[in-house]
Amino acid sequence: MAAPKKVLFIAPFYNAFIRSDLEVLQTSFPVKQSVKNWQNRSLIPWRWLEQFFLLLRSAPQIQFIFIEFGGFWSMIPAYLGALLRIPVYIVLHGTDTASLPHYKYGSLRKKWIRSICGISYRNASCLLPVSESLIYTDNQYNAFDQLQGLKHFYPNLKTAIQVIPNGLSFEKWEADQDYKREARRFTAVFNDTQFLLKGGDLIEELALEFPDCEFVVIGTNGPQDSNLRKGKVKYLGRLSQAELKAEFHRSSFHFQLSRFEGFGLSLCEAMLCGCVPIVSSVNMLPEIVGESGFVVKQAELVALKEQVQKALTASDLEERRQEAKARIKNQYSAAGRRQKLLSLLEVKA
Structure with missing residues (x-):
């Protein structure tokens, strides 16, 4: 009898809400974790190679890919997932849908990271923002950087989106x-x-x-x-x-x-x-x-x-x-x- 397919869980670090999602997955699916430190930019090409070979080697055993945050770590899995017809879900938490240069916040401030996130989001099966406002928002509270969200930075994005708010114990x-x-x-x-x-x-x-x-x-x-x-x-x-x-x-x-x-x-x-x-x-x-x-x-x-x-x-x-x-x-x-x-x-x- 064939072993059940696994979920490939990808994140750039562990914190309370990432661990909470991981625990949810582990209650219903066998999970293979790939949680790496992506802060050292010189290692990113090697991280991408690791992901490439991991996915090629493991593809037949992967049921779907679940990624926390859009970023460097989401591009190769999203692209290969689309190519290999493996469903890819990306949880969006905020910084991955924002660019506020006046307040030094948001992954999308730099064009090349915005492009990497764009490749990830376009190739994903479904995006899972924790708030409706991460799709589009106009924050008139601010004097600067008012328009934010997926639809602002990627107006032609066709990927399915489902909002699932965070939850507390x-x-x-x-x-x-x-x-x-x-x-x-x-x-x-x-x-x-x-x-x-x-x-x-x-x-x-x-x-x-x-x-x-x-x-x-x-x-x-x-x-x-x-x-x-x-x-x-x-x-x-x-x-x-x-x-x-x-x-x-x-x-x-x-x-x-x-x-x-x-x-x-x-x-x-x-x-x-x-x-x-x-x-x-x-x-x-x-x-x-x-x-x-x-x-x-x-x-x-x-x-x-x-x-x-x-x-x-x-x-x-x-x-x-x-x-x-x-x-x-x-x-x-x-x-x-x-x-x-x-x-x-x-x-x-």
């Missing part, structure tokens, strides 16, 4: 002790390279306007440019999941002031912990928060101050907290993503 964010929520405490999450992209400059300015509030940023030690640092924002650096949960449960509000956002997992995590969200009007952030939070229409201090003042004086914060939790649980569950992925893959593979 709710139990990880439930309170496991009595946390004291502080009424005027705000959190945000971003890393060292995302300071401008995630609105860190606005948070620094805002902190000067609200000296009786506490502003905490997780994931970075602060802006690399010392001129941007005003001294009022507390930077905690990288935290464990348990430490991050504690920070969220202690805070009343959470900022997601992105200039572009593929989905917004940290926003969803904060909402599950009872933070009232304050978000920029980009991509699907307003859709995630609904009526539970506050939406900033322009990347300007005046617009942000207005929404923060509304949040601080709102009389329905407890109702908003419950609504925030309910929205994530009802719309963005890990079980929901699992069901949608397997429904697509088991039918079409």
Whole structure:
């Protein structure tokens, strides 16, 4: 009896949501993993050769190819998959559909990477963005780089597209002790390279306007440019999941002031912990928060101050907290993503 065909799983690294998709696949299919480090550009030609021979050698045993992110690692598998009639699915997370040179973000900023992604996307069987906004969006919040998404950069793209939102495991964010929520405490999450992209400059300015509030940023030690640092924002650096949960449960509000956002997992995590969200009007952030939070229409201090003042004086914060939790649980569950992925893959593979 012939061995069952395998799924070839390709990614440039492991993180929480990539591991989650891998676990979903492993529950229903035998999986062969190809997760390599693509950061060393001098090794890319050799990586392509490795992929070429891997696919030629393994093609008869491959049921379909599942790729996380569009990039250098997706071109050869997508092209050969189309040539060998092996279905190819590419999950798009955000940076692979964006070009924001003013904020130093987006894989598509460089023409040759945009071409590589274009070859990948045109040869794939189906593209799986985590948000409808990754297909096309007009982010008027920004002064620059407003038009983004697949259909903006590849207007003649014919590949099938199915949106499958990210999903969260709710139990990880439930309170496991009595946390004291502080009424005027705000959190945000971003890393060292995302300071401008995630609105860190606005948070620094805002902190000067609200000296009786506490502003905490997780994931970075602060802006690399010392001129941007005003001294009022507390930077905690990288935290464990348990430490991050504690920070969220202690805070009343959470900022997601992105200039572009593929989905917004940290926003969803904060909402599950009872933070009232304050978000920029980009991509699907307003859709995630609904009526539970506050939406900033322009990347300007005046617009942000207005929404923060509304949040601080709102009389329905407890109702908003419950609504925030309910929205994530009802719309963005890990079980929901699992069901949608397997429904697509088991039918079409």
